[in-house]
Amino acid sequence: MTTAPTALGPTPRTPRLVDLFEHGLDAPICLTWELTYACNLACAHCLSSSGRRDPRELSTAEAKAVIDELEAMQVFYVNIGGGEPTVRPDFWELLDYATAHHVGVKFSTNGVRITPEAAGRLARNDYVDVQVSLDGATADVNDAVRGPGSYATALRALEHLASAGMRNFKISVVCTRHNIPQLDDFKALADRFGAQLRLTRLRPSGRGADVWDDLHPTASQQRELYDWLLAHGDNVLTGDSFFHLSAYGQALPGLNLCGAGRVVCLIDPVGDVYACPFAIHEEFLAGNVRETGGFAAVWRDSELFRRLRAPQHGGACASCAFYDTCKGGCMAAKFFTGLPLDGPDPECVQGYGEQRLAEGRGGRPRPSADHSRRPRPVDLVLTRREDPARPPVSDCAQDPLAGLRLT
Ligand code: SF4
Ligand code: SF4
Numbered sequence: 001m002t003t004a005p006t007a008l009g010p011t012p013r014t015p016r017l018v019d020l021f022e023h024g025l026d027a028p029i030c031l032t033w034e035l036t037y038a039c040n041l042a043c044a045h046c047l048s049s050s051g052r053r054d055p056r057e058l059s060t061a062e063a064k065a066v067i068d069e070l071e072a073m074q075v076f077y078v079n080i081g082g083g084e085p086t087v088r089p090d091f092w093e094l095l096d097y098a099t100a101h102h103v104g105v106k107f108s109t110n111g112v113r114i115t116p117e118a119a120g121r122l123a124r125n126d127y128v129d130v131q132v133s134l135d136g137a138t139a140d141v142n143d144a145v146r147g148p149g150s151y152a153t154a155l156r157a158l159e160h161l162a163s164a165g166m167r168n169f170k171i172s173v174v175c176t177r178h179n180i181p182q183l184d185d186f187k188a189l190a191d192r193f194g195a196q197l198r199l200t201r202l203r204p205s206g207r208g209a210d211v212w213d214d215l216h217p218t219a220s221q222q223r224e225l226y227d228w229l230l231a232h233g234d235n236v237l238t239g240d241s242f243f244h245l246s247a248y249g250q251a252l253p254g255l256n257l258c259g260a261g262r263v264v265c266l267i268d269p270v271g272d273v274y275a276c277p278f279a280i281h282e283e284f285l286a287g288n289v290r291e292t293g294g295f296a297a298v299w300r301d302s303e304l305f306r307r308l309r310a311p312q313h314g315g316a317c318a319s320c321a322f323y324d325t326c327k328g329g330c331m332a333a334k335f336f337t338g339l340p341l342d343g344p345d346p347e348c349v350q351g352y353g354e355q356r357l358a359e360g361r362g363g364r365p366r367p368s369a370d371h372s373r374r375p376r377p378v379d380l381v382l383t384r385r386e387d388p389a390r391p392p393v394s395d396c397a398q399d400p401l402a403g404l405r406l407t
């Protein structure tokens with residue numbers, strides 16, 4: 001332990017929060033729960049390769065049992081995502097059940113079911129927050145990644161939320177090579193709707209692995225983003241996802257810690273528990289909520305989580321002057337680009353990650369499951385093209401919202 005000499009003798013240094021969190025907590029403080037793999041969109045970078053519902057998804061009763069557990073563990077809120085969570089027929093029932101059981105809900109949506117009625121309902125519930133995904137401040141940039149019409153859908157949802165009197169809901173942006181030049185525009189958009197901007201990092205997870213090389217910000221854009229965050233950080237959320245950029249000098253606000261299995265985890269639609277929402281792979285699978293002991297047993301006793309909570313050595317990064325804040329970056333980003341977990345992040349601001357990638361060692365692991373509706377990796381420019389090689393599919397299999405009329 002580091003001590004500082006005083007007239008009264010050495011005073012033990014007060015442990016930093018981050019030092020405590022590294023050893024894990026009794027309950028996660030950032031629990032993501034993906035309710036379904038079904039989605040009306042087919043975003044090029046979808047971290048969970050969503051599209052089609054999985055028939056093994058948790059039933060309403062099973063999902064309520066998970067909420068009961070979260071309440072007993074005093075998990076204050078859960079990040080609900082998917083897929084598009086609102087396409088689950090019991091979505092609103094589960095949302096009401098969670099908030100009635102003292103588990104606040106923050107959910108991510110592409111906006112497809114945020115009608116004026118839904119927006120009014122959300123505005124009346126103090127324990128719910130909404131994140132509308134938008135990956136371009138203009139339709140051309142957004143729709144190239146999220147699909148045709150997705151910008152208009154998201155903007156309509158934002159208008160409905162603002163009109164219903166909801167404040168500080170989130171506009172959630174995955175930062176890419178194409179939208180980094182739009183940071184000021186995103187902020188203006190958020191201000192226009194009385195919303196808060198949330199910027200997150202693109203990871204090479206799920207279908208993101210297929211587009212990582214083309215979409216991840218360039219080195220100069222990373223610097224641009226870092227400078228922008230320093231200037232606007234007080235009003236912009238990041239989910240602590242850019243801590244690898246702290247190696248530019250000044251630490252960004254946040255824990256600056258990979259929380260996987262320590263304070264962060266994912267419950268996927270079939271009840272599998274992974275160390276992090278961006279690490280959907282057998283390597284990071286800790287258990288399943290359907291097993292004896294449920295989620296609590298997985299969180300407290302899984303062998304994987306015990307290992308992640310043990311003291312980590314810095315590996316190749318240990319001698320880096322910025323290791324204290326960068327900590328070698330994101331485990332998932334390293335894993336899915338084929339880099340060793342104790343090596344530098346692929347976007348290491350010192351350039352060591354790129355150097356290792358150029359050396360070309362190690363293949364890139366594929367995600368555990370793929371629920372994409374397309375039988376092959378998605379194109380970056382999404383257009384509705386007929387592919388004669390593909391078997392015909394029903395409207396329903398093609399689009400879980402087939403026939404839905406939007407207001
Ligand atoms: S693996 Fe990456 S995304 Fe997941 S908690 Fe660690 S740093 Fe965050
Ligand atoms: S060498 Fe490692 S600790 Fe240093 S900046 Fe790069 S990723 Fe971060």
